[in-house]
Amino acid sequence: MPRHLVDIKDKLFENIFENAPNGIAIVGLDYRWVKVNQSMTELLGYSEEEFYAMKFPDITHKDDLESDIIQLRKLERREIDSYQIEMRYFHKNGSVIWCLLSVSMQFHADGRPLYFISQVVDITKQKEILWEINSIKEIAKNQSDKLMNFAHIATHDIRSHIGNLGMITDFMEEETAGIKDDENFKMLKESLSQLEITISNLNEVRRDDFSQHGNLSPKKLRAFVENAIYNMNAIAKNEDCKIINEVNHDVHVMGVSVYLDSIILNFLTNAIKYSSKERSPYVRLRSFVEDDFVILEIEDNGLGIDLETHQNDLFQFRKTFHKFSDSRGVGLFITKNHVERMGGKIEVKSTVGVGTTFRVYFQKAELAS
Structure with missing residues:
Protein backbone atom coordinates (compact mmCIF):
# COMPACT_ATOMS: atom_id res chain seq x y z
CA MET A 1 0.00 0.00 0.00
CA PRO A 2 1.41 3.45 -0.89
CA ARG A 3 2.79 5.41 2.03
CA HIS A 4 0.29 8.27 1.69
CA LEU A 5 -2.60 5.78 1.90
CA VAL A 6 -1.08 4.24 5.01
CA ASP A 7 -0.80 7.73 6.54
CA ILE A 8 -4.46 8.46 5.70
CA LYS A 9 -5.55 5.12 7.18
CA ASP A 10 -3.56 5.73 10.36
CA LYS A 11 -4.95 9.27 10.68
CA LEU A 12 -8.52 8.01 10.19
CA PHE A 13 -8.04 5.33 12.85
CA GLU A 14 -6.60 7.92 15.24
CA ASN A 15 -9.57 10.25 14.73
CA ILE A 16 -12.07 7.45 15.27
CA PHE A 17 -10.19 6.24 18.34
CA GLU A 18 -9.92 9.65 19.97
CA ASN A 19 -13.42 10.97 19.16
CA ALA A 20 -15.50 7.85 19.77
CA PRO A 21 -18.41 8.54 22.17
CA ASN A 22 -17.69 5.31 24.07
CA GLY A 23 -14.52 4.18 25.75
CA ILE A 24 -11.92 2.45 23.59
CA ALA A 25 -8.68 0.97 24.89
CA ILE A 26 -5.77 -1.06 23.63
CA VAL A 27 -4.62 -3.55 26.29
CA GLY A 28 -1.35 -5.46 26.22
CA LEU A 29 -0.90 -9.20 26.70
CA ASP A 30 0.33 -8.38 30.21
CA TYR A 31 -3.06 -6.68 30.86
CA ARG A 32 -1.54 -3.18 30.97
CA TRP A 33 -3.36 -0.28 29.38
CA VAL A 34 -1.42 0.59 26.23
CA LYS A 35 -3.70 3.28 24.84
CA VAL A 36 -7.00 4.81 26.03
CA ASN A 37 -9.19 7.44 24.41
CA GLN A 38 -10.70 10.53 26.03
CA SER A 39 -14.09 8.87 26.55
CA MET A 40 -12.35 6.20 28.61
CA THR A 41 -10.70 8.76 30.86
CA GLU A 42 -13.99 10.60 31.32
CA LEU A 43 -15.86 7.38 32.05
CA LEU A 44 -13.58 6.17 34.84
CA GLY A 45 -12.04 9.44 36.01
CA TYR A 46 -8.36 8.51 35.59
CA SER A 47 -5.91 10.48 33.48
CA GLU A 48 -4.05 8.78 30.64
CA GLU A 49 -0.90 8.69 32.76
CA GLU A 50 -2.79 7.01 35.62
CA PHE A 51 -4.20 4.43 33.22
CA TYR A 52 -0.78 3.61 31.79
CA ALA A 53 0.61 3.04 35.26
CA MET A 54 -2.02 0.33 35.97
CA LYS A 55 -3.25 -3.00 34.66
CA PHE A 56 -6.98 -3.42 33.99
CA PRO A 57 -7.40 -5.93 36.91
CA ASP A 58 -6.43 -3.06 39.26
CA ILE A 59 -9.78 -1.32 38.66
CA THR A 60 -11.96 -4.34 37.86
CA HIS A 61 -14.48 -5.72 40.38
CA LYS A 62 -13.05 -9.00 41.68
CA ASP A 63 -16.31 -10.88 41.05
CA ASP A 64 -16.09 -10.07 37.33
CA LEU A 65 -12.35 -10.51 36.79
CA GLU A 66 -12.12 -14.29 36.39
CA SER A 67 -14.81 -14.57 33.71
CA ASP A 68 -13.14 -11.75 31.74
CA ILE A 69 -9.71 -13.38 31.85
CA ILE A 70 -11.15 -16.73 30.74
CA GLN A 71 -12.54 -15.03 27.64
CA LEU A 72 -9.24 -13.23 26.97
CA ARG A 73 -7.38 -16.55 26.97
CA LYS A 74 -9.88 -17.97 24.50
CA LEU A 75 -9.14 -14.99 22.24
CA GLU A 76 -5.41 -15.64 22.44
CA ARG A 77 -5.94 -19.29 21.49
CA ARG A 78 -8.24 -18.19 18.63
CA GLU A 79 -11.10 -20.26 20.06
CA ILE A 80 -13.33 -17.19 19.65
CA ASP A 81 -13.11 -14.06 17.47
CA SER A 82 -14.60 -11.68 20.06
CA TYR A 83 -16.80 -11.58 23.15
CA GLN A 84 -19.14 -9.24 25.00
CA ILE A 85 -19.65 -9.24 28.75
CA GLU A 86 -21.03 -7.01 31.51
CA MET A 87 -18.30 -5.71 33.78
CA ARG A 88 -17.98 -3.55 36.87
CA TYR A 89 -15.10 -1.09 37.06
CA PHE A 90 -14.13 1.17 39.92
CA HIS A 91 -14.22 4.88 39.17
CA LYS A 92 -11.41 6.96 40.59
CA ASN A 93 -13.86 8.39 43.16
CA GLY A 94 -14.61 4.86 44.40
CA SER A 95 -18.04 4.40 42.79
CA VAL A 96 -18.86 1.32 40.72
CA ILE A 97 -19.48 1.79 37.00
CA TRP A 98 -21.39 -0.90 35.16
CA CYS A 99 -20.13 -1.35 31.59
CA LEU A 100 -20.81 -3.48 28.57
CA LEU A 101 -17.34 -4.65 27.46
CA SER A 102 -16.67 -5.84 23.90
CA VAL A 103 -13.21 -7.29 23.18
CA SER A 104 -11.42 -8.51 20.05
CA MET A 105 -7.77 -9.41 19.36
CA GLN A 106 -5.14 -8.03 17.02
CA PHE A 107 -2.52 -10.49 15.78
CA HIS A 108 0.97 -10.21 14.27
CA ALA A 109 1.41 -11.11 10.62
CA ASP A 110 2.86 -14.45 11.73
CA GLY A 111 -0.24 -15.22 13.81
CA ARG A 112 1.12 -14.37 17.26
CA PRO A 113 -1.21 -12.38 19.57
CA LEU A 114 -0.36 -8.67 19.58
CA TYR A 115 -2.86 -6.82 21.81
CA PHE A 116 -6.53 -6.67 22.86
CA ILE A 117 -8.94 -4.01 21.56
CA SER A 118 -11.62 -3.16 24.12
CA GLN A 119 -14.78 -1.08 23.68
CA VAL A 120 -16.57 0.02 26.84
CA VAL A 121 -20.16 1.34 27.06
CA ASP A 122 -21.51 2.79 30.31
CA ILE A 123 -24.73 0.92 31.26
CA THR A 124 -24.95 2.11 34.87
CA ASP A 208 -59.25 -16.73 40.72
CA ASP A 209 -57.25 -14.55 38.31
CA PHE A 210 -59.48 -12.19 36.32
CA SER A 211 -56.66 -10.32 34.61
CA GLN A 212 -57.53 -12.10 31.37
CA HIS A 213 -60.88 -11.34 29.75
CA GLY A 214 -61.37 -15.03 28.98
CA ASN A 215 -62.23 -15.72 32.63
CA LEU A 216 -65.38 -13.59 32.53
CA SER A 217 -68.86 -15.11 32.50
CA PRO A 218 -72.34 -13.87 31.43
CA LYS A 219 -74.16 -11.75 34.03
CA LYS A 220 -77.66 -10.26 33.95
CA LEU A 221 -77.01 -6.54 34.25
CA ARG A 222 -80.41 -5.53 35.60
CA ALA A 223 -80.10 -7.94 38.54
CA PHE A 224 -76.92 -6.21 39.66
CA VAL A 225 -78.51 -2.78 39.21
CA GLU A 226 -81.53 -3.84 41.28
CA ASN A 227 -79.29 -5.17 44.07
CA ALA A 228 -77.28 -1.94 44.12
CA ILE A 229 -80.43 0.19 44.23
CA TYR A 230 -81.78 -1.88 47.11
CA ASN A 231 -78.53 -1.48 49.02
CA MET A 232 -78.71 2.30 48.48
CA ASN A 233 -82.39 2.65 49.42
CA ALA A 234 -81.79 4.01 52.91
CA ILE A 235 -79.21 6.57 51.73
CA ALA A 236 -81.37 7.62 48.77
CA LYS A 237 -84.38 7.99 51.08
CA ASN A 238 -82.37 10.12 53.49
CA GLU A 239 -81.26 12.42 50.64
CA ASP A 240 -84.74 12.38 49.06
CA CYS A 241 -83.10 11.16 45.85
CA LYS A 242 -85.20 9.34 43.24
CA ILE A 243 -83.51 6.38 41.53
CA ILE A 244 -84.99 5.47 38.13
CA ASN A 245 -84.11 2.03 36.78
CA GLU A 246 -84.61 1.74 33.01
CA VAL A 247 -82.05 -1.02 32.43
CA ASN A 248 -83.28 -3.66 30.00
CA HIS A 249 -84.45 -6.89 31.65
CA ASP A 250 -82.86 -9.19 29.08
CA VAL A 251 -79.41 -7.70 28.55
CA HIS A 252 -76.38 -9.72 29.69
CA VAL A 253 -72.75 -8.63 30.00
CA MET A 254 -69.46 -10.48 30.40
CA GLY A 255 -68.23 -9.75 33.90
CA VAL A 256 -67.21 -10.68 37.42
CA SER A 257 -69.91 -10.44 40.06
CA VAL A 258 -67.93 -8.56 42.68
CA TYR A 259 -66.65 -6.07 40.11
CA LEU A 260 -70.14 -5.38 38.77
CA ASP A 261 -71.43 -4.89 42.33
CA SER A 262 -68.62 -2.46 43.09
CA ILE A 263 -68.92 -0.50 39.82
CA ILE A 264 -72.67 0.12 40.03
CA LEU A 265 -72.58 0.81 43.77
CA ASN A 266 -69.75 3.35 43.35
CA PHE A 267 -71.60 5.28 40.64
CA LEU A 268 -74.83 5.30 42.63
CA THR A 269 -73.05 6.36 45.82
CA ASN A 270 -71.31 9.26 44.07
CA ALA A 271 -74.48 10.39 42.28
CA ILE A 272 -76.39 10.57 45.57
CA LYS A 273 -73.49 11.98 47.58
CA TYR A 274 -72.87 14.82 45.13
CA SER A 275 -76.53 15.69 44.54
CA SER A 276 -77.55 19.34 44.47
CA LYS A 277 -79.50 20.94 47.29
CA GLU A 278 -81.01 23.39 44.80
CA ARG A 279 -83.28 20.82 43.06
CA SER A 280 -84.93 17.47 43.62
CA PRO A 281 -82.16 14.95 42.96
CA TYR A 282 -82.51 11.93 40.73
CA VAL A 283 -80.33 9.19 39.25
CA ARG A 284 -81.42 7.46 36.04
CA LEU A 285 -79.88 4.17 34.91
CA ARG A 286 -80.39 2.99 31.33
CA SER A 287 -78.83 0.37 29.06
CA PHE A 288 -78.04 0.35 25.35
CA VAL A 289 -76.43 -2.13 23.00
CA GLU A 290 -73.79 -0.76 20.67
CA ASP A 291 -71.81 -3.16 18.47
CA ASP A 292 -70.14 -5.68 20.81
CA PHE A 293 -70.80 -3.65 23.95
CA VAL A 294 -73.59 -3.11 26.43
CA ILE A 295 -73.57 0.47 27.69
CA LEU A 296 -74.79 1.24 31.19
CA GLU A 297 -75.66 4.95 31.40
CA ILE A 298 -75.84 6.60 34.83
CA GLU A 299 -77.28 10.11 34.62
CA ASP A 300 -77.77 12.52 37.54
CA ASN A 301 -78.70 16.18 38.06
CA GLY A 302 -76.13 16.78 40.76
CA LEU A 303 -73.28 19.22 41.28
CA GLY A 304 -71.43 18.24 38.11
CA ILE A 305 -67.67 18.15 37.47
CA ASP A 306 -65.52 20.81 35.82
CA LEU A 307 -64.06 18.62 33.08
CA GLU A 308 -61.91 21.39 31.63
CA THR A 309 -60.02 21.47 34.90
CA HIS A 310 -60.23 17.81 35.95
CA GLN A 311 -60.42 15.84 32.69
CA ASN A 312 -56.96 14.29 33.15
CA ASP A 313 -57.42 13.71 36.89
CA LEU A 314 -60.91 12.23 36.82
CA PHE A 315 -59.92 8.60 37.38
CA GLN A 316 -56.58 9.20 39.12
CA PHE A 317 -55.86 7.86 42.59
CA ARG A 318 -56.57 10.25 45.50
CA LYS A 319 -58.02 12.97 43.25
CA THR A 320 -61.17 14.74 44.48
CA PHE A 321 -63.35 17.35 42.76
CA HIS A 322 -65.65 18.64 45.51
CA LYS A 323 -64.89 19.92 48.99
CA PHE A 324 -66.43 17.12 51.03
CA SER A 325 -64.58 16.09 54.18
CA ASP A 326 -65.14 12.37 53.52
CA SER A 327 -64.05 12.47 49.86
CA ARG A 328 -61.04 10.18 49.40
CA GLY A 329 -60.57 10.10 45.64
CA VAL A 330 -60.51 6.30 45.50
CA GLY A 331 -63.93 5.24 44.15
CA LEU A 332 -63.56 6.30 40.51
CA PHE A 333 -59.97 5.01 40.40
CA ILE A 334 -61.08 1.55 41.55
CA THR A 335 -64.15 1.60 39.31
CA LYS A 336 -62.14 2.38 36.17
CA ASN A 337 -59.70 -0.38 37.07
CA HIS A 338 -62.54 -2.90 37.42
CA VAL A 339 -64.17 -1.87 34.14
CA GLU A 340 -60.92 -2.09 32.17
CA ARG A 341 -60.03 -5.48 33.65
CA MET A 342 -63.30 -6.75 32.21
CA GLY A 343 -62.45 -5.35 28.77
CA GLY A 344 -64.57 -2.21 28.97
CA LYS A 345 -64.18 1.55 29.20
CA ILE A 346 -65.85 4.61 30.76
CA GLU A 347 -66.96 7.85 29.12
CA VAL A 348 -68.19 10.92 30.96
CA LYS A 349 -70.07 14.13 30.19
CA SER A 350 -70.59 16.69 32.91
CA THR A 351 -71.61 20.31 33.39
CA VAL A 352 -71.11 22.14 36.67
CA GLY A 353 -74.48 22.95 38.23
CA VAL A 354 -76.36 20.72 35.79
CA GLY A 355 -75.25 17.14 36.36
CA THR A 356 -73.13 14.23 35.16
CA THR A 357 -73.62 11.28 32.83
CA PHE A 358 -71.29 8.29 32.93
CA ARG A 359 -71.40 5.67 30.19
CA VAL A 360 -69.86 2.34 31.15
CA TYR A 361 -69.04 -0.06 28.33
CA PHE A 362 -69.22 -3.78 29.12
CA GLN A 363 -68.55 -6.66 26.75
CA LYS A 364 -71.86 -8.02 25.47
CA ALA A 365 -72.58 -11.64 26.42
CA GLU A 366 -73.72 -13.93 23.66
CA LEU A 367 -76.09 -16.43 25.26
CA ALA A 368 -76.79 -19.83 23.76
CA SER A 369 -80.24 -19.95 22.20
Whole structure:
Protein backbone atom coordinates (compact mmCIF):
# COMPACT_ATOMS: atom_id res chain seq x y z
CA MET A 1 0.00 0.00 0.00
CA PRO A 2 1.41 3.45 -0.89
CA ARG A 3 2.79 5.41 2.03
CA HIS A 4 0.29 8.27 1.69
CA LEU A 5 -2.60 5.78 1.90
CA VAL A 6 -1.08 4.24 5.01
CA ASP A 7 -0.80 7.73 6.54
CA ILE A 8 -4.46 8.46 5.70
CA LYS A 9 -5.55 5.12 7.18
CA ASP A 10 -3.56 5.73 10.36
CA LYS A 11 -4.95 9.27 10.68
CA LEU A 12 -8.52 8.01 10.19
CA PHE A 13 -8.04 5.33 12.85
CA GLU A 14 -6.60 7.92 15.24
CA ASN A 15 -9.57 10.25 14.73
CA ILE A 16 -12.07 7.45 15.27
CA PHE A 17 -10.19 6.24 18.34
CA GLU A 18 -9.92 9.65 19.97
CA ASN A 19 -13.42 10.97 19.16
CA ALA A 20 -15.50 7.85 19.77
CA PRO A 21 -18.41 8.54 22.17
CA ASN A 22 -17.69 5.31 24.07
CA GLY A 23 -14.52 4.18 25.75
CA ILE A 24 -11.92 2.45 23.59
CA ALA A 25 -8.68 0.97 24.89
CA ILE A 26 -5.77 -1.06 23.63
CA VAL A 27 -4.62 -3.55 26.29
CA GLY A 28 -1.35 -5.46 26.22
CA LEU A 29 -0.90 -9.20 26.70
CA ASP A 30 0.33 -8.38 30.21
CA TYR A 31 -3.06 -6.68 30.86
CA ARG A 32 -1.54 -3.18 30.97
CA TRP A 33 -3.36 -0.28 29.38
CA VAL A 34 -1.42 0.59 26.23
CA LYS A 35 -3.70 3.28 24.84
CA VAL A 36 -7.00 4.81 26.03
CA ASN A 37 -9.19 7.44 24.41
CA GLN A 38 -10.70 10.53 26.03
CA SER A 39 -14.09 8.87 26.55
CA MET A 40 -12.35 6.20 28.61
CA THR A 41 -10.70 8.76 30.86
CA GLU A 42 -13.99 10.60 31.32
CA LEU A 43 -15.86 7.38 32.05
CA LEU A 44 -13.58 6.17 34.84
CA GLY A 45 -12.04 9.44 36.01
CA TYR A 46 -8.36 8.51 35.59
CA SER A 47 -5.91 10.48 33.48
CA GLU A 48 -4.05 8.78 30.64
CA GLU A 49 -0.90 8.69 32.76
CA GLU A 50 -2.79 7.01 35.62
CA PHE A 51 -4.20 4.43 33.22
CA TYR A 52 -0.78 3.61 31.79
CA ALA A 53 0.61 3.04 35.26
CA MET A 54 -2.02 0.33 35.97
CA LYS A 55 -3.25 -3.00 34.66
CA PHE A 56 -6.98 -3.42 33.99
CA PRO A 57 -7.40 -5.93 36.91
CA ASP A 58 -6.43 -3.06 39.26
CA ILE A 59 -9.78 -1.32 38.66
CA THR A 60 -11.96 -4.34 37.86
CA HIS A 61 -14.48 -5.72 40.38
CA LYS A 62 -13.05 -9.00 41.68
CA ASP A 63 -16.31 -10.88 41.05
CA ASP A 64 -16.09 -10.07 37.33
CA LEU A 65 -12.35 -10.51 36.79
CA GLU A 66 -12.12 -14.29 36.39
CA SER A 67 -14.81 -14.57 33.71
CA ASP A 68 -13.14 -11.75 31.74
CA ILE A 69 -9.71 -13.38 31.85
CA ILE A 70 -11.15 -16.73 30.74
CA GLN A 71 -12.54 -15.03 27.64
CA LEU A 72 -9.24 -13.23 26.97
CA ARG A 73 -7.38 -16.55 26.97
CA LYS A 74 -9.88 -17.97 24.50
CA LEU A 75 -9.14 -14.99 22.24
CA GLU A 76 -5.41 -15.64 22.44
CA ARG A 77 -5.94 -19.29 21.49
CA ARG A 78 -8.24 -18.19 18.63
CA GLU A 79 -11.10 -20.26 20.06
CA ILE A 80 -13.33 -17.19 19.65
CA ASP A 81 -13.11 -14.06 17.47
CA SER A 82 -14.60 -11.68 20.06
CA TYR A 83 -16.80 -11.58 23.15
CA GLN A 84 -19.14 -9.24 25.00
CA ILE A 85 -19.65 -9.24 28.75
CA GLU A 86 -21.03 -7.01 31.51
CA MET A 87 -18.30 -5.71 33.78
CA ARG A 88 -17.98 -3.55 36.87
CA TYR A 89 -15.10 -1.09 37.06
CA PHE A 90 -14.13 1.17 39.92
CA HIS A 91 -14.22 4.88 39.17
CA LYS A 92 -11.41 6.96 40.59
CA ASN A 93 -13.86 8.39 43.16
CA GLY A 94 -14.61 4.86 44.40
CA SER A 95 -18.04 4.40 42.79
CA VAL A 96 -18.86 1.32 40.72
CA ILE A 97 -19.48 1.79 37.00
CA TRP A 98 -21.39 -0.90 35.16
CA CYS A 99 -20.13 -1.35 31.59
CA LEU A 100 -20.81 -3.48 28.57
CA LEU A 101 -17.34 -4.65 27.46
CA SER A 102 -16.67 -5.84 23.90
CA VAL A 103 -13.21 -7.29 23.18
CA SER A 104 -11.42 -8.51 20.05
CA MET A 105 -7.77 -9.41 19.36
CA GLN A 106 -5.14 -8.03 17.02
CA PHE A 107 -2.52 -10.49 15.78
CA HIS A 108 0.97 -10.21 14.27
CA ALA A 109 1.41 -11.11 10.62
CA ASP A 110 2.86 -14.45 11.73
CA GLY A 111 -0.24 -15.22 13.81
CA ARG A 112 1.12 -14.37 17.26
CA PRO A 113 -1.21 -12.38 19.57
CA LEU A 114 -0.36 -8.67 19.58
CA TYR A 115 -2.86 -6.82 21.81
CA PHE A 116 -6.53 -6.67 22.86
CA ILE A 117 -8.94 -4.01 21.56
CA SER A 118 -11.62 -3.16 24.12
CA GLN A 119 -14.78 -1.08 23.68
CA VAL A 120 -16.57 0.02 26.84
CA VAL A 121 -20.16 1.34 27.06
CA ASP A 122 -21.51 2.79 30.31
CA ILE A 123 -24.73 0.92 31.26
CA THR A 124 -24.95 2.11 34.87
CA LYS A 125 -28.19 4.05 34.36
CA GLN A 126 -29.83 1.13 32.57
CA LYS A 127 -28.82 -1.14 35.45
CA GLU A 128 -30.26 1.29 38.00
CA ILE A 129 -33.55 1.43 36.09
CA LEU A 130 -33.65 -2.38 35.95
CA TRP A 131 -32.97 -2.62 39.69
CA GLU A 132 -35.73 -0.10 40.36
CA ILE A 133 -38.18 -2.06 38.19
CA ASN A 134 -37.26 -5.31 39.93
CA SER A 135 -37.63 -3.64 43.32
CA ILE A 136 -41.07 -2.35 42.37
CA LYS A 137 -42.02 -5.83 41.17
CA GLU A 138 -40.85 -7.34 44.44
CA ILE A 139 -42.73 -4.73 46.47
CA ALA A 140 -45.85 -5.31 44.37
CA LYS A 141 -45.55 -9.07 44.89
CA ASN A 142 -45.16 -8.64 48.65
CA GLN A 143 -48.11 -6.26 48.75
CA SER A 144 -50.17 -8.67 46.65
CA ASP A 145 -49.36 -11.51 49.04
CA LYS A 146 -50.32 -9.33 52.00
CA LEU A 147 -53.58 -8.33 50.31
CA MET A 148 -54.40 -11.96 49.59
CA ASN A 149 -53.79 -12.85 53.23
CA PHE A 150 -55.84 -9.85 54.32
CA ALA A 151 -58.68 -10.82 51.98
CA HIS A 152 -58.67 -14.36 53.33
CA ILE A 153 -58.74 -13.22 56.96
CA ALA A 154 -61.24 -10.42 56.29
CA THR A 155 -63.72 -12.56 54.38
CA HIS A 156 -63.49 -15.30 57.00
CA ASP A 157 -63.98 -12.94 59.94
CA ILE A 158 -66.71 -10.87 58.29
CA ARG A 159 -68.59 -14.03 57.42
CA SER A 160 -68.49 -14.95 61.13
CA HIS A 161 -69.92 -11.55 62.07
CA ILE A 162 -72.64 -11.92 59.44
CA GLY A 163 -73.56 -15.25 60.96
CA ASN A 164 -73.81 -13.67 64.40
CA LEU A 165 -75.95 -10.81 63.06
CA GLY A 166 -78.20 -13.33 61.32
CA MET A 167 -78.73 -15.17 64.61
CA ILE A 168 -79.53 -11.87 66.34
CA THR A 169 -82.17 -11.01 63.73
CA ASP A 170 -83.64 -14.51 64.17
CA PHE A 171 -83.86 -13.92 67.94
CA MET A 172 -85.50 -10.54 67.29
CA GLU A 173 -88.14 -12.19 65.09
CA GLU A 174 -88.90 -14.76 67.80
CA GLU A 175 -89.01 -12.30 70.67
CA THR A 176 -90.48 -9.14 69.13
CA ALA A 177 -94.05 -9.37 67.92
CA GLY A 178 -94.77 -7.83 64.53
CA ILE A 179 -91.13 -6.97 63.77
CA LYS A 180 -91.15 -9.11 60.62
CA ASP A 181 -93.54 -6.59 59.06
CA ASP A 182 -91.42 -3.57 59.95
CA GLU A 183 -89.89 -2.03 56.77
CA ASN A 184 -86.61 -1.11 58.47
CA PHE A 185 -86.23 -4.67 59.80
CA LYS A 186 -86.90 -6.06 56.32
CA MET A 187 -84.19 -3.76 54.91
CA LEU A 188 -81.79 -4.93 57.62
CA LYS A 189 -82.35 -8.60 56.78
CA GLU A 190 -82.01 -7.99 53.06
CA SER A 191 -78.82 -5.97 53.60
CA LEU A 192 -77.34 -8.87 55.57
CA SER A 193 -78.29 -11.19 52.72
CA GLN A 194 -76.62 -8.88 50.19
CA LEU A 195 -73.51 -8.63 52.39
CA GLU A 196 -73.27 -12.42 52.42
CA ILE A 197 -73.41 -12.41 48.61
CA THR A 198 -70.68 -9.74 48.46
CA ILE A 199 -68.40 -11.81 50.71
CA SER A 200 -68.96 -14.84 48.47
CA ASN A 201 -68.06 -12.73 45.43
CA LEU A 202 -64.92 -11.47 47.15
CA ASN A 203 -63.90 -15.06 47.75
CA GLU A 204 -64.37 -15.66 44.03
CA VAL A 205 -61.92 -12.85 43.25
CA ARG A 206 -59.47 -14.08 45.89
CA ARG A 207 -59.38 -17.57 44.41
CA ASP A 208 -59.25 -16.73 40.72
CA ASP A 209 -57.25 -14.55 38.31
CA PHE A 210 -59.48 -12.19 36.32
CA SER A 211 -56.66 -10.32 34.61
CA GLN A 212 -57.53 -12.10 31.37
CA HIS A 213 -60.88 -11.34 29.75
CA GLY A 214 -61.37 -15.03 28.98
CA ASN A 215 -62.23 -15.72 32.63
CA LEU A 216 -65.38 -13.59 32.53
CA SER A 217 -68.86 -15.11 32.50
CA PRO A 218 -72.34 -13.87 31.43
CA LYS A 219 -74.16 -11.75 34.03
CA LYS A 220 -77.66 -10.26 33.95
CA LEU A 221 -77.01 -6.54 34.25
CA ARG A 222 -80.41 -5.53 35.60
CA ALA A 223 -80.10 -7.94 38.54
CA PHE A 224 -76.92 -6.21 39.66
CA VAL A 225 -78.51 -2.78 39.21
CA GLU A 226 -81.53 -3.84 41.28
CA ASN A 227 -79.29 -5.17 44.07
CA ALA A 228 -77.28 -1.94 44.12
CA ILE A 229 -80.43 0.19 44.23
CA TYR A 230 -81.78 -1.88 47.11
CA ASN A 231 -78.53 -1.48 49.02
CA MET A 232 -78.71 2.30 48.48
CA ASN A 233 -82.39 2.65 49.42
CA ALA A 234 -81.79 4.01 52.91
CA ILE A 235 -79.21 6.57 51.73
CA ALA A 236 -81.37 7.62 48.77
CA LYS A 237 -84.38 7.99 51.08
CA ASN A 238 -82.37 10.12 53.49
CA GLU A 239 -81.26 12.42 50.64
CA ASP A 240 -84.74 12.38 49.06
CA CYS A 241 -83.10 11.16 45.85
CA LYS A 242 -85.20 9.34 43.24
CA ILE A 243 -83.51 6.38 41.53
CA ILE A 244 -84.99 5.47 38.13
CA ASN A 245 -84.11 2.03 36.78
CA GLU A 246 -84.61 1.74 33.01
CA VAL A 247 -82.05 -1.02 32.43
CA ASN A 248 -83.28 -3.66 30.00
CA HIS A 249 -84.45 -6.89 31.65
CA ASP A 250 -82.86 -9.19 29.08
CA VAL A 251 -79.41 -7.70 28.55
CA HIS A 252 -76.38 -9.72 29.69
CA VAL A 253 -72.75 -8.63 30.00
CA MET A 254 -69.46 -10.48 30.40
CA GLY A 255 -68.23 -9.75 33.90
CA VAL A 256 -67.21 -10.68 37.42
CA SER A 257 -69.91 -10.44 40.06
CA VAL A 258 -67.93 -8.56 42.68
CA TYR A 259 -66.65 -6.07 40.11
CA LEU A 260 -70.14 -5.38 38.77
CA ASP A 261 -71.43 -4.89 42.33
CA SER A 262 -68.62 -2.46 43.09
CA ILE A 263 -68.92 -0.50 39.82
CA ILE A 264 -72.67 0.12 40.03
CA LEU A 265 -72.58 0.81 43.77
CA ASN A 266 -69.75 3.35 43.35
CA PHE A 267 -71.60 5.28 40.64
CA LEU A 268 -74.83 5.30 42.63
CA THR A 269 -73.05 6.36 45.82
CA ASN A 270 -71.31 9.26 44.07
CA ALA A 271 -74.48 10.39 42.28
CA ILE A 272 -76.39 10.57 45.57
CA LYS A 273 -73.49 11.98 47.58
CA TYR A 274 -72.87 14.82 45.13
CA SER A 275 -76.53 15.69 44.54
CA SER A 276 -77.55 19.34 44.47
CA LYS A 277 -79.50 20.94 47.29
CA GLU A 278 -81.01 23.39 44.80
CA ARG A 279 -83.28 20.82 43.06
CA SER A 280 -84.93 17.47 43.62
CA PRO A 281 -82.16 14.95 42.96
CA TYR A 282 -82.51 11.93 40.73
CA VAL A 283 -80.33 9.19 39.25
CA ARG A 284 -81.42 7.46 36.04
CA LEU A 285 -79.88 4.17 34.91
CA ARG A 286 -80.39 2.99 31.33
CA SER A 287 -78.83 0.37 29.06
CA PHE A 288 -78.04 0.35 25.35
CA VAL A 289 -76.43 -2.13 23.00
CA GLU A 290 -73.79 -0.76 20.67
CA ASP A 291 -71.81 -3.16 18.47
CA ASP A 292 -70.14 -5.68 20.81
CA PHE A 293 -70.80 -3.65 23.95
CA VAL A 294 -73.59 -3.11 26.43
CA ILE A 295 -73.57 0.47 27.69
CA LEU A 296 -74.79 1.24 31.19
CA GLU A 297 -75.66 4.95 31.40
CA ILE A 298 -75.84 6.60 34.83
CA GLU A 299 -77.28 10.11 34.62
CA ASP A 300 -77.77 12.52 37.54
CA ASN A 301 -78.70 16.18 38.06
CA GLY A 302 -76.13 16.78 40.76
CA LEU A 303 -73.28 19.22 41.28
CA GLY A 304 -71.43 18.24 38.11
CA ILE A 305 -67.67 18.15 37.47
CA ASP A 306 -65.52 20.81 35.82
CA LEU A 307 -64.06 18.62 33.08
CA GLU A 308 -61.91 21.39 31.63
CA THR A 309 -60.02 21.47 34.90
CA HIS A 310 -60.23 17.81 35.95
CA GLN A 311 -60.42 15.84 32.69
CA ASN A 312 -56.96 14.29 33.15
CA ASP A 313 -57.42 13.71 36.89
CA LEU A 314 -60.91 12.23 36.82
CA PHE A 315 -59.92 8.60 37.38
CA GLN A 316 -56.58 9.20 39.12
CA PHE A 317 -55.86 7.86 42.59
CA ARG A 318 -56.57 10.25 45.50
CA LYS A 319 -58.02 12.97 43.25
CA THR A 320 -61.17 14.74 44.48
CA PHE A 321 -63.35 17.35 42.76
CA HIS A 322 -65.65 18.64 45.51
CA LYS A 323 -64.89 19.92 48.99
CA PHE A 324 -66.43 17.12 51.03
CA SER A 325 -64.58 16.09 54.18
CA ASP A 326 -65.14 12.37 53.52
CA SER A 327 -64.05 12.47 49.86
CA ARG A 328 -61.04 10.18 49.40
CA GLY A 329 -60.57 10.10 45.64
CA VAL A 330 -60.51 6.30 45.50
CA GLY A 331 -63.93 5.24 44.15
CA LEU A 332 -63.56 6.30 40.51
CA PHE A 333 -59.97 5.01 40.40
CA ILE A 334 -61.08 1.55 41.55
CA THR A 335 -64.15 1.60 39.31
CA LYS A 336 -62.14 2.38 36.17
CA ASN A 337 -59.70 -0.38 37.07
CA HIS A 338 -62.54 -2.90 37.42
CA VAL A 339 -64.17 -1.87 34.14
CA GLU A 340 -60.92 -2.09 32.17
CA ARG A 341 -60.03 -5.48 33.65
CA MET A 342 -63.30 -6.75 32.21
CA GLY A 343 -62.45 -5.35 28.77
CA GLY A 344 -64.57 -2.21 28.97
CA LYS A 345 -64.18 1.55 29.20
CA ILE A 346 -65.85 4.61 30.76
CA GLU A 347 -66.96 7.85 29.12
CA VAL A 348 -68.19 10.92 30.96
CA LYS A 349 -70.07 14.13 30.19
CA SER A 350 -70.59 16.69 32.91
CA THR A 351 -71.61 20.31 33.39
CA VAL A 352 -71.11 22.14 36.67
CA GLY A 353 -74.48 22.95 38.23
CA VAL A 354 -76.36 20.72 35.79
CA GLY A 355 -75.25 17.14 36.36
CA THR A 356 -73.13 14.23 35.16
CA THR A 357 -73.62 11.28 32.83
CA PHE A 358 -71.29 8.29 32.93
CA ARG A 359 -71.40 5.67 30.19
CA VAL A 360 -69.86 2.34 31.15
CA TYR A 361 -69.04 -0.06 28.33
CA PHE A 362 -69.22 -3.78 29.12
CA GLN A 363 -68.55 -6.66 26.75
CA LYS A 364 -71.86 -8.02 25.47
CA ALA A 365 -72.58 -11.64 26.42
CA GLU A 366 -73.72 -13.93 23.66
CA LEU A 367 -76.09 -16.43 25.26
CA ALA A 368 -76.79 -19.83 23.76
CA SER A 369 -80.24 -19.95 22.20
